[in-house]
Amino acid sequence: MNLEEIQDPSFLKNYSNKQLEELAADIRRFLIKKLSATGGHIGPNLGVVELTLALHQLFDSPKDKLLWDVGHQAYVHKILTGRAPQFDTLRQYKGLCGFPKRTESEHDVWETGHSSTSLSGAMGMATARDLKGTNENIVAIIGDGALTGGMALEALNHIGHEQKHLIVVLNDNEMSIAPNVGALHSILGRLRTAGKYQKAKEDLETIIRKIPAFGGKLADTAERLKDSLKYLMVSGMFFEEMGFTYLGPVDGHDLDDLKHQLSYAKKTSGPVLVHVLTKKGKGYKPAEEDATGAWHGTGPYKMESGEMVKKPGPPSxxxxxxxxxxxxxxxxxxxxxxxxxxxxxxxxxxxxxxxxxxxxxxxxxxxxxxxxxxxxxxxxxxxxxxxxxxxxxxxxxxxxxxxxxxxxxxxxxxxxxxxxxxxxxxxxxxxxxxxxxxxxxxxxxxxxxxxxxxxxxxxxxxxxxxxxxxxYPRGNGTGVKMDASLSRLPIGKWNVLQEGTDAAILTFGTMIPVAEKALAQLKQAGYSIRLINANSVKPLDEKLLEALAEEELPLLTIEESVLQGGFGSAVLEFYNEKGMHVELKRMGIPDYFVEHGSVSELYQEVGLTPERIADTLISMLPQKRKRA
The missing domain is CATH 3.40.50.970 (Thiamin diphosphate (ThDP)-binding fold, Pyr/PP domains)
Structure with a gap:
């Protein structure tokens, strides 16, 4: 099937399981090919292909709300909701976002990027549905790693208490970015090995129904028998004690099993948890064999071998x-x-x-x-x-x-x-x-x-x-020589990297190389600019700031962080408190959320470039003739 022709998931309604299996294979081939060029979260998405197909066949998005926790597992959802043609731009500047994004599609009803938020969002949506008197299904898909987040447990507690009708799909691949840890992981491990508890429970109910009714006493006995079976087969039954109907474990790559349990969940009143077992990286051997989380999210790779495409450079x-x-x-x-x-x-x-x-x-x-x-x-x-x-x-x-x-x-x-x-x-x-x-x-x-x-x-x-x-930043260092022995640095004492008499730049970290390029341009134009490594954001080097004010040098602060409340603000506050008047401009991240793209492209967008730095400084200084 040409995945780029898909406009919405409605076409799945009449698909047979065989057709869904063929589509699953097409989607895996598509993802492996596209992500080899762009990079992305390939392991999680290869693991949820059948699960996503089953969800979109049985539920009516966007009327029914599908909330993807973290968003690492939403690529298949994006393909089925008409965004396959954009996958060449995945995680690229102005391209397809690597996470659910409400402005991208009406099918993205919840934006994520941090884990453990979907259950609280789902509870809010279910509450709004009930207050409005509508009947849509609310389905939160959360990974076993994200379920260990405290916010997810808070939401489970509240959902179980309120008994709202919503479905939690627990995508359990035994791994988030790294192998999961903790007592909850151990509980899930017991559940995985507990067998088909729900089927056994239903079989017992069938047997009981065939027994002639002898009044409430027999019914009470039957309930106790079911509870005994529950505790016999699954130690603790954590989720049922939290107020959920527990279904599973379900083979997340068996469409019959998935659809049967999800259909049952739709018909069950109150909160339901469907425990789905999936294989992270399913269908791509290098990702399936990943034991370290390296294939959770990758850069570009060689599709045939799985070898990562890495550029040599300094240590990270x-x-x-x-x-x-x-x-x-x-x-x-x-x-x-x-x-x-x-x-x-x-x-x-x-x-x-x-x-x-x-x-x-x-x-x-x-x-x-x-x-x-x-x-x-x-x-x-x-x-x-x-x-x-x-x-x-x-x-x-x-x-x-x-x-x-x-x-x-x-x-x-x-x-x-x-x-x-x-x-x-x-x-x-x-x-x-x-x-x-x-x-x-x-x-x-x-x-x-x-x-x-x-x-x-x-x-x-x-x-x-x-x-x-x-x-410290993401990525590699600058390639400088590393000192053999370690020493203590003075805190709150900045150092001058380049001398200058016309103005001074106060900056730190990744902005120092950018500022150095700007200074090289300004030197050619006849300007002499001092460059100061303000490596202590708090405390400030107050003696140096006072000395700069006494010199009456125009100052430019540069930071790869938000301007509101940032380093430049700290410098302004210092001069205000001291009653000192200086000419000062600030450069940094503007007051909006910066979207995805390469770091160099984002520098261009927010104006943190040598050219913009040079222009800003020139605007603060009288024009000079170019020196010979």
Whole structure:
């Protein structure tokens, strides 16, 4: 079938299972080919092909609401809702989003990118449906990894209490980005091996119905027999105790089984959980054999072999992070590492190889990770909480109350700070300066390169005056020479990278190379601009700022973070509090959510380019003749 001719899923209604199986094979071939060029979340999507076909055949989207948790598993949904022609642009600038997006299609009823939100969204939709008196089905599709998120458990509790009619499809592939951890994962493991509980329960009901009724006593006995069977076959029956009708486990690649159980779920009143077992990467051998999560989301790859297309370059910031942490941990037994389900992305799997008892993957539980770090710090340990900037947002309350308020020595290693590119607006790490800078006690550092980064990590471990956050970008370092020994850096003391007398740029991290290119252009035009590495966002280098004001130099702050409440705002606040008047302009991320695209394309969009920097500085300075 030509998938690019699909306009909506209505054509599936009359498809036989054989036709659906043929379509499933076409979709897998399509995804393997297209994602080899664009990259994307191939493993999760290959695993949900039959499940998505069954859902769209049995339910009427967009009247019935399908909510895809995280969104890593929504590519097949996008194909069936008319977006196959756009897959060449997947995760590309101005192209198809890698996650559900409401402005993209009426079939995308819930936008995701962070996990564990679909159940709360579904509860809201089911409540609105009942208040309005309509009859649409609400179906949330959530992975077993996302189900470990605290918000998902809060929603399960509320849904079970309210007994709203909605369906939760638990897509259980035993793995999220990394192998799942925790007690809930163990519960699911028992459920997977428990056999066809629902079928046995129905068979018992059939037998009971054939027995002549002897009044309520026999009915009560029958209910107790069913309950006994439940506890005999499935230890605990977690979901039924939460108030759900549990169906499964279901073979997620058996269309007969899927359709039977989903049809039963539609007819069942109250909340229903359909436990579906799928194979991540189904139909593509390299992805099926993935045991590390590398095929969860990839860049381009060679379709025939599965070999990743990688460009050689300097070490990545996460690898520098993990290797430096190992060096420090060999000398300091207090160092422990905590990650919320990102051991591979943060490279803490490298740390765990040497220190398995000192690395803790807590699952998708950013809040718990933050407060666990605080608890470790109270006992004299040196916890390093490794978290992506976008996911740190999920643990903000715990950073405020449990880490900063208690002024505990926690090092927060903020990975993916700044623009991250193809994952788009849900993952851009541009808010952390603004939401951390206002917190008492915290220190915020940002290295200009991987060498400064390793010294910052050492400084952060040695720091004993409260929490310290070190921000670093996605991707590779700059290729600078790495010092053999580690040393402590002075905090709150900036350094001048280039001298200049006409104006000064205050910036840090990834913006330093961009500023250097702008300065090269300005030098050709006869301007002399000072470049300052403001590697401590909090505290500021107040002595240097006072000296700049005394020189009456025009100042330009540049940051790969939001302008509202950011580094430039901090500089303005300082001068305001001191009653000093300076000419100052700020460059950074404007007041909107930046969508997906390459980082260089996004720099162009938001104006963080050498040309825009040069133009901004020229607008602040009198014209000069070009020097010989």
């Amino acid at each position: 910031y996460p690898s520098v992070f993990a290797n430096t942490l190992k060096r420090i941990a060999r000398e300091d037994e207090r160092v422990v590492a905590i990650t919320p389900a990102m051991p591979g992305g943060s490279k803490l799997d490298l740390f765990a190889e040497e220190f398995p008892d000192r690395m803790f993957d807590v699952g998708i539980a950013e809040q718990h990770a933050a407060t666990m770090s605080a608890g470790l710090a109270t006992q004299g340990m040196k916890p390093v909480y490794a978290v992506y900037s976008t996911f740190l947002q999920r643990g903000y309350d715990q950073v405020v109350h449990d880490i900063c308020r208690q002024n505990l020595n926690v090092l927060i290693a903020i990975d993916r700070a700044g623009l991250v590119g193809a994952d788009g607006e849900t993952h851009q790490g541009v808010f952390d300066i603004a939401f951390l800078r206002s917190l008492p006690n915290i220190t915020i550092l940002n290295p200009k390169d991987e060498n400064e980064f390793q010294h910052m990590l050492y400084t952060g471990i040695c720091y004993d005056d409260g929490p310290i956050a070190i921000r």
